[in-house]
Amino acid sequence: MQYRNITRIIGLLIALFSIAMLPPALVALIYGDGGGTAFLRSFVLSLLIGMVFWYPNRHHKEELRNRSGFLIVVLFWVVLGSIGAIPLLLSANPDLSVADSFFESFSALTTTGATVIVGLEQLPKAILFYRHMLQWLGGMGIIVLAVAILPLLGVGGMQLYRAETPGPVKDSKMTPRIAETAKALWYIYLALTGLCASAYWLAGMNLFDAIGHSFSTIAIGGFSSYDASIGHFDSSAINLVCAIFLLISAMNFSLHFTAFSSRGANLKAYLKDTELRFFLLIQLVLVAIVFATLYNTATFDTPEAALDAALFQSVSISTTAGFGTESFASWPLFLPMLLIFSSFIGGCAGSTGGGMKVIRVVLLFLQGSRELKRLVHPKAIYSIRLGSKALSNRVIDAVWGFFSAYALVFVICLVALMATGLDDITAFSATAACLNNLGPGLGEVAAHYGDISDTAKWILLVAMVCGRLEVFTLLVLFTPTFWKS
Amino acid sequence: MQYRNITRIIGLLIALFSIAMLPPALVALIYGDGGGTAFLRSFVLSLLIGMVFWYPNRHHKEELRNRSGFLIVVLFWVVLGSIGAIPLLLSANPDLSVADSFFESFSALTTTGATVIVGLEQLPKAILFYRHMLQWLGGMGIIVLAVAILPLLGVGGMQLYRAETPGPVKDSKMTPRIAETAKALWYIYLALTGLCASAYWLAGMNLFDAIGHSFSTIAIGGFSSYDASIGHFDSSAINLVCAIFLLISAMNFSLHFTAFSSRGANLKAYLKDTELRFFLLIQLVLVAIVFATLYNTATFDTPEAALDAALFQSVSISTTAGFGTESFASWPLFLPMLLIFSSFIGGCAGSTGGGMKVIRVVLLFLQGSRELKRLVHPKAIYSIRLGSKALSNRVIDAVWGFFSAYALVFVICLVALMATGLDDITAFSATAACLNNLGPGLGEVAAHYGDISDTAKWILLVAMVCGRLEVFTLLVLFTPTFWKS
Numbered sequence: 001m002q003y004r005n006i007t008r009i010i011g012l013l014i015a016l017f018s019i020a021m022l023p024p025a026l027v028a029l030i031y032g033d034g035g036g037t038a039f040l041r042s043f044v045l046s047l048l049i050g051m052v053f054w055y056p057n058r059h060h061k062e063e064l065r066n067r068s069g070f071l072i073v074v075l076f077w078v079v080l081g082s083i084g085a086i087p088l089l090l091s092a093n094p095d096l097s098v099a100d101s102f103f104e105s106f107s108a109l110t111t112t113g114a115t116v117i118v119g120l121e122q123l124p125k126a127i128l129f130y131r132h133m134l135q136w137l138g139g140m141g142i143i144v145l146a147v148a149i150l151p152l153l154g155v156g157g158m159q160l161y162r163a164e165t166p167g168p169v170k171d172s173k174m175t176p177r178i179a180e181t182a183k184a185l186w187y188i189y190l191a192l193t194g195l196c197a198s199a200y201w202l203a204g205m206n207l208f209d210a211i212g213h214s215f216s217t218i219a220i221g222g223f224s225s226y227d228a229s230i231g232h233f234d235s236s237a238i239n240l241v242c243a244i245f246l247l248i249s250a251m252n253f254s255l256h257f258t259a260f261s262s263r264g265a266n267l268k269a270y271l272k273d274t275e276l277r278f279f280l281l282i283q284l285v286l287v288a289i290v291f292a293t294l295y296n297t298a299t300f301d302t303p304e305a306a307l308d309a310a311l312f313q314s315v316s317i318s319t320t321a322g323f324g325t326e327s328f329a330s331w332p333l334f335l336p337m338l339l340i341f342s343s344f345i346g347g348c349a350g351s352t353g354g355g356m357k358v359i360r361v362v363l364l365f366l367q368g369s370r371e372l373k374r375l376v377h378p379k380a381i382y383s384i385r386l387g388s389k390a391l392s393n394r395v396i397d398a399v400w401g402f403f404s405a406y407a408l409v410f411v412i413c414l415v416a417l418m419a420t421g422l423d424d425i426t427a428f429s430a431t432a433a434c435l436n437n438l439g440p441g442l443g444e445v446a447a448h449y450g451d452i453s454d455t456a457k458w459i460l461l462v463a464m465v466c467g468r469l470e471v472f473t474l475l476v477l478f479t480p481t482f483w484k485s
Numbered sequence: 486m487q488y489r490n491i492t493r494i495i496g497l498l499i500a501l502f503s504i505a506m507l508p509p510a511l512v513a514l515i516y517g518d519g520g521g522t523a524f525l526r527s528f529v530l531s532l533l534i535g536m537v538f539w540y541p542n543r544h545h546k547e548e549l550r551n552r553s554g555f556l557i558v559v560l561f562w563v564v565l566g567s568i569g570a571i572p573l574l575l576s577a578n579p580d581l582s583v584a585d586s587f588f589e590s591f592s593a594l595t596t597t598g599a600t601v602i603v604g605l606e607q608l609p610k611a612i613l614f615y616r617h618m619l620q621w622l623g624g625m626g627i628i629v630l631a632v633a634i635l636p637l638l639g640v641g642g643m644q645l646y647r648a649e650t651p652g653p654v655k656d657s658k659m660t661p662r663i664a665e666t667a668k669a670l671w672y673i674y675l676a677l678t679g680l681c682a683s684a685y686w687l688a689g690m691n692l693f694d695a696i697g698h699s700f701s702t703i704a705i706g707g708f709s710s711y712d713a714s715i716g717h718f719d720s721s722a723i724n725l726v727c728a729i730f731l732l733i734s735a736m737n738f739s740l741h742f743t744a745f746s747s748r749g750a751n752l753k754a755y756l757k758d759t760e761l762r763f764f765l766l767i768q769l770v771l772v773a774i775v776f777a778t779l780y781n782t783a784t785f786d787t788p789e790a791a792l793d794a795a796l797f798q799s800v801s802i803s804t805t806a807g808f809g810t811e812s813f814a815s816w817p818l819f820l821p822m823l824l825i826f827s828s829f830i831g832g833c834a835g836s837t838g839g840g841m842k843v844i845r846v847v848l849l850f851l852q853g854s855r856e857l858k859r860l861v862h863p864k865a866i867y868s869i870r871l872g873s874k875a876l877s878n879r880v881i882d883a884v885w886g887f888f889s890a891y892a893l894v895f896v897i898c899l900v901a902l903m904a905t906g907l908d909d910i911t912a913f914s915a916t917a918a919c920l921n922n923l924g925p926g927l928g929e930v931a932a933h934y935g936d937i938s939d940t941a942k943w944i945l946l947v948a949m950v951c952g953r954l955e956v957f958t959l960l961v962l963f964t965p966t967f968w969k970s
């Protein structure tokens with residue numbers, strides 16, 4: 001393993017990440033809320049830590065091998081999640097324990113959006129801004145990971161999106177390619193954030209809220225600056241803006257890239273994409289079911305209110321944002337469970353959304369149909385096609401492997417949580433909400449995660465990272481094969 | 486489609502099945518419990534129905550095509566389940582509604598063992614015997630289906646157990662082969678039942694209970710003649726007999742066949758079987774976890790009592806028998822959920838057990854491991870092996886197709902049940918208990934299914950048939966491809 005090179009890269013990453021402590025310090029200065037010192041201290045501390053890792057290894061630049069790629073990706077999230085907890089540990093308000101600080105930081109950076117804090121309105125603006133910003137940076141990391149890195153590593157069928165043949169990745173080839181793709185994605189991400197913030201502002205948010213909420217919207221993170229989340233604003237205009245930008249952010253960013261990088265915008269790219277069509281169909285069906293049920297059970301006074309709630313809440317949960325206008329956990333019949341289940345599907349691959357990704361569920365469905373056809377005509381050859389492309393067995397195998405790992409992690413996590421004493425519904429929904437990077441659950445974790453035990457929090461933290469890294473990227477580190485030279 | 490031939494076969498089947506009404510009539514005669522008339526009437530009625538189907542089509546013997554095979558298998562369970570409901574409809578005690586009669590009959594014949602009847606002790610012996618016997622006949626049907634028919638039809642990866650190449654099945658070849666295999670299996674099934682009944686009798690049951698419970702044990706059905714199930718006898722000897730014969734019945738009957746059909750018993754066949762080894766490992770781990778948890782939470786007074794309960798209940802639920810010594814639904818922490826989850830794994834393929842079958846879970850696990858290795862060495866070729874045999878992609882595809890269909894049916898069933906107003910835990914556990922052909926659930930269906938709505942009962946009845954027919958056999962009938970000439 002290229003340990004010194006990896007340490008060098010992680011050191012650089014931490015040093016770079018330390019800069020993220022400065023904007024909240026600036027916010028503290030503007031609002032004079034006394035939250036600044038913690039961030040300045042964190043800046044110095046994390047810069048130092050980064051230097052300690054980087055300096056002794058600064059000359060160890062080598063070609064990166066595939067395996068080092070896995071280790072770097074996992075360390076990226078684990079190390080930055082830990083560094084991100086520092087300002088929360090150092091702040092007097094909120095006064096968080098170690099477990100709570102790590103939970104909140106990992107929840108932000110993985111764009112899960114599960115919070116342990118109650119009384120968000122009483123926090124310094126610097127902390128609120130920092131939470132939003134961590135989600136935004138996490139979202140950016142996820143896009144680069146999903147569009148540029150995981151396809152190269154071949155995780156969970158993501159090689160679908162890879163042009164070249166598998167094999168060790170050469171630094172000389174990887175770096176410029178990733179850097180170039182990352183830059184283009186960065187512009188798209190930035191542009192969407194700007195548009196979203198403007199739309200929120202036009203819909204009536206103040207500037208601070210508009211920027212903060214645009215961060216957590218584009219990242220499909222779901223953190224808000226209010227305990228009542230988006231419900232605080234009580235505005236269907238804001239709900240609509242949120243839903244629209246969530247839908248856009250839950251699409252594959254390669255699509256945005258393709259559509260806007262060609263000469264003039266090319267919107268046909270969207271219509272031709274099988275995954276996107278399924279995604280929109282799922283959204284439509286979900287909104288229809290939720291609206292019909294809310295309407296029939298007269299949960300709201302007017303049909304308009306029911307439609308507003310159905311649209312907003314369906315999109316928010318199924319894209320795994322986890323924003324709320326009210327507690328859907330108390331909605332009638334099967335609605336809470338249906339929405340939690342929809343988060344397993346989640347967003348499209350290469351988006352900031354969580355869950356198992358629409359493309360994998362589409363493949364699951366296509367494989368099921370193929371088996372049915374094969375039963376009737378056992379001798380016929382049926383291939384699985386996405387658009388005009390027939391998929392190789394290798395990709396399909398990888399997707400099934402992904403499902404089996406996802407199911408395994410889910411069951412282990414669920415049983416472990418119940419062993420800590422959580423009830424069925426809380427344990428089930430918390431596991432789903434964290435593994436799918438959704439955020440809010442049902443039962444005890446419908447509003448926040450403050451009341452569960454520290455052990456449960458650490459288990460859920462691991463689930464978040466597992467979900468965000470498409471399970472395999474993390475699991476592979478625990479195999480003997482990985483560590484054999 | 487070969488409709489007249491199929492009608493002929495189904496007619497014959499019903500006429501043959503009518504004979505099953507006579508033993509309960511005999512039991513009624515012996516015990517003088519007044520339950521006999523309903524069975525004599527049912528005998529005449531079902532014989533007549535059978536004749537009506539058979540007589541006009543008696544000359545339509547043709548080679549059976551693959552597709553007709555699916556239709557016959559599905560009709561077999563649906564028609565016999567319906568005919569089996571007749572004596573329950575005609576009996577004055579118990580006084581069951583139409584929905585209840587069908588539910589009880591399908592639950593028996595699919596060896597699910599979910600009951601709607603409370604107060605079993607007050608029923609005529611004839612009815613009690615009939616319930617046990619339906620399970621026993623159902624179990625026999627399942628063995629033949631799983632060992633001889635599904636492999637030919639290629640459902641859900643069962644072609645694993647098929648020697649020849651896929652293709653249309655010729656009547657000339659199929660009938661003698663199935664008949665021969667079925668006869669051998671029938672002897673094994675009969676011998677096991679005899680052994681089990683003797684063991685129960687020696688352990689202290691009276692003859693009626695011993696025979697009845699041996700029927701539902703070997704069929705892994707789980708019906709008892711007492712509301713308290715096996716707990717009624719309050720005997721660890723009986724518990725142990727039950728657990729041992731459940732373990733034997735949850736093994737692949739092809740193994741029993743191989744082991745005893747060669748000259749002299751050949752027990753090595755068992756040890757060499759990968760699925761069986763995994764099955765025993767799962768049982769061991771499960772009993773250990775359950776015992777450790779019961780012991781640590783001091784749920785029982787003595788360690789012996791805890792071990793007795795842990796062994797019996799783990800085996801009973803994980804093999805999908807569903808017998809109980811007490812309500813495991815009230816056990817502490819994650820135990821109820823863990824046991825319900827274990828029923829998803831269920832028995833080995835080719836056994837009377839339900840669930841997804843151990844072999845498929847083993848393949849899931851092997852595929853997951855292969856993906857992890859492939860991530861580290863993308864260029865290496867890894868095949869999935871069972872023992873010394875490398876599996877074809879075709880088989881593995883079929884298994885994944887099976888999982889996707891199972892998951893889809895599960896979610897649809899769960900949401901439908903919640904739409905009828907059932908709470909989360911009841912809906913979840915009832916779906917699992919019926920789809921896995923387990924029987925008892927948690928919440929409202931922990932003791933019996935009498936209190937849920939008729940709609941919920943019909944939904945669960947479909948789930949039972951779906952589970953028993955390995956989902957695909959039923960699903961394929963709903964595809965346009967199937968009905969196109």
Ligand SMILES: [K+]
Pocket residue numbers: 111112113220221222320321322437438439
């Ligand atoms: K989220």
Ligand SMILES: [K+]
Pocket residue numbers: 596597598705706707805806807922923924
């Ligand atoms: K059963």
